[in-house]
Amino acid sequence: MIDVYSWSTPNGHKVHIALEELGLDYRIHPVNIGKGDQFGAEFLRISPNNKIPAMVDHEGPGGESFSLFESGAILIYLAEKSGRLLPIEPRRRYRTIEWLMFQMGNLGPMLGQAHHFRQYAPEPIDYAINRYTNETARLYRVLDKRLGEEEFLAGSEYTIADIAAFPWIRPYERQGQDLAEHPNFKRWFDTIANRPAVMRGLAVLAERAKMGFDFDATGVLLGAHQSRRVCAGRLNGEPLDAPLVGHKP
Numbered sequence: 419m420i421d422v423y424s425w426s427t428p429n430g431h432k433v434h435i436a437l438e439e440l441g442l443d444y445r446i447h448p449v450n451i452g453k454g455d456q457f458g459a460e461f462l463r464i465s466p467n468n469k470i471p472a473m474v475d476h477e478g479p480g481g482e483s484f485s486l487f488e489s490g491a492i493l494i495y496l497a498e499k500s501g502r503l504l505p506i507e508p509r510r511r512y513r514t515i516e517w518l519m520f521q522m523g524n525l526g527p528m529l530g531q532a533h534h535f536r537q538y539a540p541e542p543i544d545y546a547i548n549r550y551t552n553e554t555a556r557l558y559r560v561l562d563k564r565l566g567e568e569e570f571l572a573g574s575e576y577t578i579a580d581i582a583a584f585p586w587i588r589p590y591e592r593q594g595q596d597l598a599e600h601p602n603f604k605r606w607f608d609t610i611a612n613r614p615a616v617m618r619g620l621a622v623l624a625e626r627a628k629m630g631f632d633f634d635a636t637g638v639l640l641g642a643h644q645s646r647r648v649c650a651g652r653l654n655g656e657p658l659d660a661p662l663v664g665h666k667p
Contacts, residue, residue, distance in 0.1 A: 419476050422473050423474075426626065428588070430471050432471075432493060437619070465487040490518055503581070517564075526586060535547045558603060562603040565603050576610075
């Protein structure tokens with residue numbers, strides 16, 4: 419059984435989708451980032467950077483429990499554990515890791531900033547809005563070009579690189595983008611959106627998130643001073659919500 423500490427955000431959905439695609443047993447522990455659960459002592463023990471998602475595999479390497487944080491690391495771990503979604507052949511493997519790192523270093527940070535300055539900043543800052551909206555458009559063009567050459571990001575196979583990128587593209591309108599302007603990219607997006615495991619992964623915690631914080635809140639979290647204020651009481655070890663029932667696809 420894998421315990422997953424997560425919320426309904428793009429980074430959380432990466433792991434939810436991978437677990438559904440791989441058919442692994444998992445149990446969800448909601449970490450409501452709108453209420454400050456990510457700053458609680460229990461969560462910080464497994465995710466010292468106070469970011470979701472994180473996980474504990476009770477059947478980890480050597481048969482012992484193993485914890486991991488950072489969504490990209492978790493995707494690689496789950497793929498290697500299952501022997502799927504990350505090719506073994508070196509050229510295809512590193513191509514997959516290359517595009518996974520593209521998401522981690524580019525799509526996530528830049529699209530997250532676009533969300534922040536377009537939707538949640540206390541006051542509009544034209545320079546920031548234009549800067550990150552334009553950078554998002556540039557990244558979309560990179561993806562459209564790549565997906566005009568290959569069926570999926572890493573080549574002919576669906577991999578963790580696709581799983582990592584897809585959730586960040588879903589709120590494209592909030593990023594000031596139009597997928598119709600990128601036909602290759604749109605073809606890829608529609609193909610992945612219609613995968614049953616992807617639909618199941620996106621449904622994880624969706625209802626709970628509606629009661630707490632917007633699903634893409636991962637890119638718009640409060641500043642350090644506000645976080646300390648909002649999360650007063652979480653740092654004294656107050657437990658997270660009880661886990662959801664065990665899940666198996």
